[in-house]
Amino acid sequence: MTDSILEPAPSPWMQRWRGSGFEAAKRILFLSLLILLMMIPLGMVEGVVQERSQRKQEVIAEVGEQWGPLQAIGAPILVIPYDMLEMRPKADGSEVLSRMRHFATFLPASSAIDASSKVEKRHKSIYEVLVYGAEITVDGQFEAPDFQRWNVPPEQIHWNEASLAILLPGARALQSIDLRVDGQQLKVDAGLLPQHPRGQGLRADLHLTGAKSLAFSMKLSLNGRDSVSVWPLGGQSEIRLSSDWPHPNFIGSPLPAKREISQQGFSGTWSINHLATGIPLSWRDGEFNLDTMAMSYIGVALTEPGDVHQQTDRIVKYGMLVVTLTFGTIFVIGLLKRDRVHLMQYLLIGAAIALFYLLLLSLAEQMPFGGAYLVASVVDIAIVAIYAGATIRRLMGVLTGLILAALHGYMYVLLQMESYALLSGTVGLLIILVLTMIATRKVDWYAIGEESAAVPAN
Structure with missing residues (x-):
């Protein structure tokens, strides 16, 4: 009786925050941690690119010692x-x-x-x-x-x-x-x-x-x-x-x-x-x-021109952007269609994206960079789209594949633009932000979790 008198009853807004509002914040925090976690494999791939580039410089110096300085x-x-x-x-x-x-x-x-x-x-x-x-x-x-x-x-x-x-x-x-x-x-x-x-x-x-x-x-x-x-x-x-x-x-x-x-x-x-x-x-x-x-x-x-290690290194630096937009696409579609995506599904899709850069490097050392980029992109898009469509929802696979294809194409165009790469990249990010705002303009963030809370646990 004393505790109820000393502590005021929580407001309806606070009750709603502790319920579904907290669920929205938890999901966004979960997504952010996943994206940060993907920095580990992307960093490892970037290390491989730098190692291969350093090895090439050693070979150049070695051949130079034999041919001429x-x-x-x-x-x-x-x-x-x-x-x-x-x-x-x-x-x-x-x-x-x-x-x-x-x-x-x-x-x-x-x-x-x-x-x-x-x-x-x-x-x-x-x-x-x-x-x-x-x-x-x-x-x-x-x-x-x-x-x-x-x-x-x-x-x-x-x-x-x-x-x-x-x-x-x-x-x-x-x-x-x-x-x-x-x-x-x-x-x-x-x-x-x-x-x-x-x-x-x-x-x-x-x-x-x-x-x-x-x-x-x-x-x-x-x-x-x-x-x-x-x-x-x-x-x-x-x-x-x-x-x-x-x-x-x-x-x-x-x-x-x-x-x-x-x-x-x-x-x-x-x-x-x-x-x-x-x-x-x-x-x-x-x-x-x-x-x-x-x-x-x-x-x-x-x-x-078109040194494979320099181009691959530039592409890897955009890797976090690709991961963020891909995970964000899955997250937003999941909100709109009320799908729940498991941690392992995110991790496997992220692993496929990280392996894209490793596949690109290994192919580019054996064939022209443009062809290597096309092959690696097709393989990456196919893996992510098929997996997302089979384990989450068919629409999820189609949209994720389209988004990933657009990102890979956009990154390749940025590679070809030396003087306007920063301007084009900034404009592209603004367009993506606007499209995300439009797609989520009718999402009731406080309603996230209400459906799952209403369903009794098995």
Whole structure:
């Protein structure tokens, strides 16, 4: 009697909430937990995709080590030794005038580089690797080296010990080289000397007799993979890169002044002044260090459109959306038709959706991505539609299959839209939200559970 007086009787709204209203909240919470649970298999599938992608990169690197590395080339660099009289300390603390060896470095006044490559596809296991063979021509001219600006006496310049340095990190994939100065062929040797710029490459001795301008011409044939880059070394560099590969990705700075891309290949041209590179045309040792790791470059990478691992990874990222909309469709139809769907039915349908991405990846590694996507989608839609129709309701199977087909088609369209993918995805979600609101506008959420409560338990 006391308890009934102290505790007010619950309102009709509260009584209804504790009954059927609580049932609606329980079902929605149950559905939300199921959707979150599906993040586990989707995350595992995404891990498999990343693992396969990493394995492909390892194969590319392995084939690259055998065929040729990422290639980069620059115009020859002229290095001339000279002596200077300097005061050097002795062991007793006094100083003595000594002749010390120094080196002056000169870049070409102008250079023209033309690189043309033919792309090949090499296969290892199930992976395809893009490699190329390149023919490169480098022409240019050095102005007469000027030592007067440094007050170096002519008799202290060792013209006969001059050399040319050629920066070429991928020299191990070099097939042939022909280097000529003023029409005379030079003998090219491997490796750079300590007085040369830091890096890897080749060198050639140049026995000069005095200060004069030098015209050079160099032809190289080499192998490489993925990309070819050029260092614009010289007062004015004219560069042209071309290939029979129709999918270039221009890298470095600046972008080409002119470019042409077609199904037969591409070409790009650059015109770069040394003032834009920040590299002087001449310097003495200690004044400037030419470091290939810090130098600006231009080039082109050979991209592979429709990489199966990248596309599959993008599709998997939409997996939670597909699961949510599929489960939401089953939930809404169940509300409208007063069907109850068991936990195991949701889990089996979710498993079929997760396996779709694994099937897509395994098929795409063996056949074109479009065909793999079609086969995997048909299999996934058929499994989900037949199972839902057989275990829940025929209408449920038909509608779920149609929704899943529309989602797979919509995801494929988003893959093809690089610039408008976010806009299209947002608009699609808004349309789905509006359709869900329309479909559930007459649902009495408080009435959920009343029918089940009215039916006596067996």
